Amino acid sequence: YGFNNYELTKIKNKGDVVGEITLDKASPEKISVMVESDVNLIKKKGEEKKEYHCEVKLNDLKLPLKKGDIVGKLLIKDDINTIKEVDLVSSSNMDKKSFLDTWLNLLKSVLTGDLI
Numbered sequence: 001y002g003f004n005n006y007e008l009t010k011i012k013n014k015g016d017v018v019g020e021i022t023l024d025k026a027s028p029e030k031i032s033v034m035v036e037s038d039v040n041l042i043k044k045k046g047e048e049k050k051e052y053h054c055e056v057k058l059n060d061l062k063l064p065l066k067k068g069d070i071v072g073k074l075l076i077k078d079d080i081n082t083i084k085e086v087d088l089v090s091s092s093n094m095d096k097k098s099f100l101d102t103w104l105n106l107l108k109s110v111l112t113g114d115l116i
Contacts, residue, residue, distance in 0.1 A: 005045055011052060011076055012039040018074055018088065019056045025097050026063055032091040033058070033071055039086050041076070050078050056088065065094040 012018070012035045019033040033056065041052070058072035065071065069090050076084040097105075108114075 006042050007045050009041045009043055010038065011041060012054070012074070012086070014038050017091070018054065019058075021058065021061065021065075021071060021090070021094070023061070023063065023094065025102070026094045027097045027101060028092075028094065031065070031094050033088045034091050035074060036070070036087040036089045039074070039076060039084065041083060052076055052078055052083065058088075063094060063096040065090045067092050 014035060014037050016035045017032045018035060020030055021033055022030045043050075053076075055075040055077060056072060057075060059070070061071060067090055070087045071090050072088040074086045074088050075082050076086070
């Protein structure tokens with residue numbers, strides 16, 4: 001009954017990049033945010049195709065972040081409701097920048113004129 005009357009619609013694949021996190025006092029300063037698992041929706045066959053949009057909601061983040069840490073949610077929405085929520089994970093490690101790294105970046109900015 002189910003296979004004859006319903007079909008699966010893939011919205012996102014596991015590992016798809018949906019955004020970036022940028023933190024000034026982190027090394028690296030920017031990493032990608034990925035979908036933790038496949039995002040599929042089930043709909044009745046013959047039903048009118050709906051438009052879905054995705055909204056990224058990031059958590060308040062504390063450093064350090066490890067690859068695969070949950071950093072937020074991907075909300076799948078139709079015109080009115082949130083249909084599904086999926087965890088978002090970090091694509092790589094993100095550590096707190098050391099004091100020395102901070103000063104070296106500042107010195108580099110002053111010498112190259114980027115600080116002005």
